[in-house]
Structures are given as structure tokens and as C-alpha cells.
Amino acid sequence: MSQSWSGGAAAVAALTFDVDAETPVLARGRRYADHVSTMSHQAYGPDVGVPRILGLLDELEVPATFFLPGWVAEQRPGLAASIVERGHEVAHHSYSHRPPTSLTGQEERDDFERALAVFDAQGIEVRGHRAALWEATVRTPELIAEHGLLYDSSLMGDDRPYLLRPGGVVELPVHWSLDDWEQYAYLPQPDIGSVIESPRKVLELWKAELDGMRFYRCLFTLCLHPFLSGRPGRLMAVRELIEYAQSCGDVSFARCRDIALRARADDALPVRPVAVPDVGRDVYPD
Secondary structure: OOOHHHOOOOEEEEEEEEOOOOHHHHOOOHHHHHOHHHHHHHHHHHHHHHHHHHHHHHHHOOOOEEEEOHHHHHHOOOHHHHHHOOOOEEEEOOOOOOOHHHOOHHHHHHHHHHHHHHHHHOOOOOOEEOOHHHOOOOOHHHHHHHOOOOEEOOOOOOOOOEEOOOOOOEEOOOOHHHEOHHHHOEOOOOOOOEOOOOHHHHHHHHHHHHHHHHHHOOEEEEEEOHHHHOOHHHHHHHHHHHHHHHHHOOEEEOOHHHHHHHHHOOOOOOEOOOOOOOOOOOOOOO
16 A cells, blocks of 8 residues: 555554643633642643653654643743753644533634644744544634644544545544553542553553554554653553564654654545534434
8 A cells, every 4th residue: 555654664653642731620620720639640740741751752762742732831831842852742732621522613713722822922833733632623623724733633534644625634543542541540530530451451452553553554643641651650561662663663653743744745645524414403312
């Protein structure tokens, strides 16, 4: 199969880190700001997890993409720059981490543009976007295109890059099976998950997905959260996964923006427009 976006690799690995910090909890309600243990659990991500992750990436010499909510970048002014200085990419992950599906059209626009303003003020160029909780709306791709971003990484319509319209935004697809949230997320309040898996089981799952994607020549988009996978035993599993991929000899690592640039130049890239099904209320009531 000819696909120039992969640069000849059997699989391309995009290591992505959603540096959500406190935002997923605060998006459930401002009252959680008073839950000091919960806030410390979330702050661990940018304060401890990110430096540890950057050290690992330096050691193994692999690039990555860090998706930051604008609020997180605003609260920690040097964070985005510290990532870019190490050769990695910072990308747009909303301002407040409220899912677009919970917002009106104007609220989604305001949140989107507020994040862009934060990155612009900090001198951080962002080329890509990921919706909070991956809950994009039909409006989201238009916002991305309107503001000149290159790619989105929120949808699941393929396991290779595709275009959301001819010549338009590149989609770098994701999937729940390659997200550490489903494996490790747990808090008593608010309920963000209830299972804490063994890193050995998670490593087995991700290696199996990587092997399948090598066979089918796919994009392996791994989504990690520093407050989860920055924990020592879990990060050791990430290390082993990266080292396994490197040992295969046919897996390349790239920042999302670089994959999207290659994909944009690939004449064979499929177009999969965002479409809303015609759903009758007589069959599927609200």
C-alpha cells in the first residue's frame, strides 16, 4: 500500500500527552477547587509528571506532542515553553477542558479563541487541536480551519490520517484502547473512572495494538496524561513500549504536526467529511 504520509515506516507512533492538570475536575464544578487532595492529584501531572516524561523522551531520543488547555498554560506560564525548548510540540486542547458537546456554538468559539490568545501571548505556535474528552461537535472542524490550524486529533473514523474535507484539516485519529484514562483514572469525587489496571496488562494491550498497526500500516496515536502515566511504574511501562517499538526496526516516531504536514502532501489521503446522521425523533427521542 502506497502512503507517503508514513515515510516508508510500517507504523508511525505519535506519542501524545494531554497535560490537563486540574481542568477535567474543575470542569465538573468550581466547588472541587476546595478539594485539596484532588487538586494535588491533578497538579502532579504538570509539576512532577511532565518533567519526568521530558527526561524519558530525551533519554530515548523520541519526539512527542503535548496538548495543553489554555488555562493550564496560563496558570503555569513557563510550562509550554519548557516543552518546546526540548524539541517537542505544544498543541491546542481547549481553554477550560469543557467538552464542546456541552457548550453552545458561541461558548465553544469563545473557549477555543481564549486558548489561542494564551498561546499567542506566550509566543507558542500551535498547529493542531484536540477536543476536550474528544467530544468534538460538527462546528469544531470549521473552527480549526477558520483559525488556520493544520490538524485535529479527536475523531475515530480511521486508524490512518485522513482529511475532513478536500485540502482541509488533517485528522490524526485516536481510540479509547490507546488512552491511559481508561486504564488508570480514579478519583472518589468527581467520578472520572473506577479502575486502576496493572501497567503490565496495559503494556500488553498497547504492544498488541502496535503490532496490529505495523501489520496494517497505521498511525499509532498513544494518548497519555502526565497525572496518570507520569507515575513511576506506569512510566516504566511507557519506556518499555517505546524501547519495544524502537527494536522492531519498522516504527518511526514523529510529532503530530510533522505527521500532518506529510499527510497533507499525500495525494492518496482519503477524505472523510464530518457528517451528522439524519436521526428522526420518532425513532430516537432526545
